Amino acid sequence: MKHLSPVSGSVSWKAFAVMVLMLPLLSSCGSRARYVQSGGAESLVSLGQVNMRDFDTAANQMVQSLLARGIFQNAARKPVVLAVNPVMNDTSIMLDTEQLTDQIRVALNQTGDVETITTLGGYVEDSIAREQREQAAFRRGVAPESRVDYSLSGAIRELAARSGRDRERTYTFKLSLTDSRTGRAVWEDMVRVSKQATKPGIGW
Numbered sequence: 001m002k003h004l005s006p007v008s009g010s011v012s013w014k015a016f017a018v019m020v021l022m023l024p025l026l027s028s029c030g031s032r033a034r035y036v037q038s039g040g041a042e043s044l045v046s047l048g049q050v051n052m053r054d055f056d057t058a059a060n061q062m063v064q065s066l067l068a069r070g071i072f073q074n075a076a077r078k079p080v081v082l083a084v085n086p087v088m089n090d091t092s093i094m095l096d097t098e099q100l101t102d103q104i105r106v107a108l109n110q111t112g113d114v115e116t117i118t119t120l121g122g123y124v125e126d127s128i129a130r131e132q133r134e135q136a137a138f139r140r141g142v143a144p145e146s147r148v149d150y151s152l153s154g155a156i157r158e159l160a161a162r163s164g165r166d167r168e169r170t171y172t173f174k175l176s177l178t179d180s181r182t183g184r185a186v187w188e189d190m191v192r193v194s195k196q197a198t199k200p201g202i203g204w
Contacts, residue, residue: 047169047197050095050156058173058191059103065189066104066177071150072113079115080149082108083180091158091171100173101152117148148180165199 036042039056067073072080084105087097108114154175161168170192177187 045195047167047195049093050091050171050193052099054171054193055099055103057193059100059107061191062173062175062189063104063107066108066187067111069187071177071186072108072111075113075149077149079113081117081147082114083117083148083151085151085153087153087175088155090155093158095156097156100156104152104175150186151178151180152176153178166196167199168194168196170194 039051039053045051045053072078082105084101087101089095089097105116109116152175154173157172157174159170159172161170171194172190172192174190175188176185178184179186
């Protein structure tokens with residue numbers, strides 16, 4: 001009968017221990033991705049990030065508030081032309097603020113009362129249209145006309161709080177609609193999204 005030497009037995013035990021430790025990693029590698037509703041109840045929630053649900057919540061409430069004001073529906077000249085400024089990110093994290101403004105723009109445009117200008121301001125999306133507009137104005141010997149009735153601007157801010165092991169972050173979405181003729185804000189609103197998490201005993 002063949003007996004294992006102490007050295008070979010030690011090596012076998014170490015190999016077994018390594019295999020046991022690798023089992024969770026192997027099982028995680030086999031996990032399958034799945035579809036979830038964007039911004040829905042199954043979406044991931046992070047304390048230190050603005051998630052898709054946060055953008056959805058802020059955009060939907062802002063659109064409802066803006067439409068309830070009746071500014072676009074009651075305008076003398078329709079559809080009104082809206083220019084969108086880049087939203088300022090006044091938080092400690094990197095944010096794609098167009099996730100907010102794009103949703104608002106699409107929703108307003110679909111009402112038929114609003115058209116968004118894409119060749120002016122902070123969001124020059126259509127460079128071809130801008131070039132053609134400028135060339136046409138140059139041939140006529142006039143400055144390019146910028147017909148903007150209203151402009152949208154705003155900021156996203158962050159406030160952090162803690163009590164013991166509990167952590168809370170509040171993200172404030174603030175937007176203003178300015179009448180380009182008067183320079184006055186004809187609508188303003190803000191939406192706050194607060195999230196909490198508990199710090200574990202070890203680590204974070």
